[in-house]
Amino acid sequence: MRKKTAIEMTKCLDDISSGIEMIGNFKDNKYVVSKVEKMFKENLAKLDSEMDDIGKEQVETLKEAIKSVDTTETNRLISEIRTFISKNIVYKVVFMPYKASMWDSLESIWMAADKDERCEALVVPITYYELDDKRNPIKKVNERDLFPEYVNTVNDEEYDLENDLPDIIYIHNPYDNTNFVTRVDSRYYSWNLKKYCEKLVYIPYYKWVDGVSATDFRPGMYHADYAVQNSEDAVARYIDSADEYARILGTEVMEVKESLKRKVINLGSPEVDKVMSLSEENTLLPEAWKGKILKYKVNVLYNTTLTEVIRARSLEKVKETLNFFKDKKDKVFVIWRPHPLMRQTLISMLPNLLKEYDELMEEFCNEDYGIIDTNASMYYSIFWTDMCYGCNISSLTELYKYTGKIVLQDFPEMAKITSNIAKGDLLNKLKNTTVVKEPECSLADVVNVISNNIELKIGKKLNLENSGEKINNYMIDIIKKI
Incomplete structure (x- = not known):
């Protein structure tokens, strides 16, 4: 079940737990008992509708304990059902690449999420526009058909982002409306995506080169909750560039530095995985x-x-x-x-x-x-x-x-x-x-x-940890704590 549903189910269990204690305290008050029994019925119906077969069995046992007004057994069963719910939460993870040639920056994370029983992973290639020398759109493009056949993609015009409300969205385009060559559709600007997910994660579409690459502050990096880098050099240099970022944002340097310390993390490179x-x-x-x-x-x-x-x-x-x-x-x-x-x-x-x-x-x-x-x-x-x-x-x-x-x-x-x-x-x-x-x-x-x-x-490959699995596990652990 989705996390949102799990929260609702947990609320139902909280209400039932409070209700069984209330009946114990007010068992002679017919008005209170009738109100509580009505609440039991409503909450148990919600639990029934969301549980799978194993969960439904536990709910049936809970119903019997409630009928017997067995507080100890009811609370024991509620604890079991809580554990069952927590183990069966599925997190919606949506990948929103724009260019197929840059899919490698996200692919190993998607592979990890796709095989992770805790995740429901979707790939939604997003529409962008090619621009002329005056930054005006001249061509509307969606590269969905250029992605590898093994990647099941979703048409972005059919995907209901506003109602799906993913737990995590991954992007690799940080420019929003600031790119000179291409521009994603405004629906997919980072500030807009952030409104519809718990965590927005920016993965650069390039491999950082120690001592060579330059820090590049873009809107997507500002709005993202996390900006994953693939080098400690990158992390250190972004944090050291806080004053530059602060000038762009018009914010205090120390505030920006603390934000960057939380946001910029070294978790490796999906491109190296590839x-x-x-x-x-x-x-x-x-x-x-x-x-x-x-x-x-x-x-x-x-x-x-x-x-x-x-x-x-x-x-x-x-x-x-x-x-x-x-x-x-x-x-x-x-x-x-x-x-x-x-x-x-x-x-x-x-x-x-x-x-x-x-x-x-x-x-x-x-x-x-x-x-x-x-x-x-x-x-x-x-x-x-x-x-x-x-x-x-x-x-x-x-x-x-x-x-x-x-x-x-x-x-x-x-x-x-x-x-x-x-x-x-x-x-x-x-x-x-x-x-x-x-x-x-x-x-x-x-x-x-x-x-x-x-x-x-003849090349000699290195033996390295898979970054996609590392990033997926890190972000799921973050979401679980929210």
Whole structure:
């Protein structure tokens, strides 16, 4: 039964307990006895309507004890029924993602809730709008059909949030009306969702990178009861940034700091859970990639981020990188994954680069040295490649580290790079660490070393606690105490 129902049932038991004592005290007062008996009838009827078969048996026994005016037995049975109710509470947990490509930030929590007998879990992909360069909506989008087949999703237009009143809502979009590229429907702004649930939980759709990622205060983080992070560095830096947050809110710094200490918690990363779970069975090679991902080549995931293009206000580094892959196509194959919002971001923020970007994409698609990863999930390219080349601020690049395969961190400010480390030293370095950086190591030399040392393609996964289960258990324990 839902928690709200359990509270009502507990109230019924409280009334019955009080009533049996009242009858003992006023058994000669027919008026009081009749009122109490009427109350018994009403409360027992409510209990009957909500209990399953086992619970109904207990209620029937309770009825007999009440008829006998057996206070001791009545209270014993009430205690048993209370325990039965508490063990049979089911918490409604609703996940409200907006982009299918970001579902990985919530998936392992949903998996944990879905198999948890204490939970009824729903996935409700929410509607959002693509914006033009003046922040006006130009296209209404709902990506429900893009979610994995094993996820049973609910149409948001049919979901009655206002009457369902979930115990917990999880979101991964904190922007409300402040995003420049996309905007969720106003019905799903965090302040509105908060009105209809006990706890609103914000899970970032990116993986925090220690020492690199920056704190980012958004409306969703303010309205959420909890903002789950995946690093103690993240928690500490958010708390240390209380003065910035206080200025945004117009609130006292100490008040904000205490709020952040309660709100921001390190419970791990569902995205890391996803990386750790990848296998040939659950990450089938996409049809379009068959015959192209070849074992004798070094298959490189080239991860292009929004930040590096926005900062550079140029596509020069991207062009230079693709030219390298083209020139070395005899031993290298590239899976190029531009950020899913790259083109929309250019439309909104750098429209002068749009034509050049479209031409670059068309030229790349007409060649045979690589393919563009257009899958909603980035995990196909993470699993089926031998190394990753990408900016260190990227969640994808950070997540790739958990495969144990080689990561070369891109230095976006430099287009042409020559290694300043000897090839022999580079080989030893790659055997000892899976992460190297430009400009010390060039893409050409890293690819060459991997090509000549096939064992470097084999990653070593870590043995880590499942964050989804940890987050689910933490939040259910919180709800139980309310």
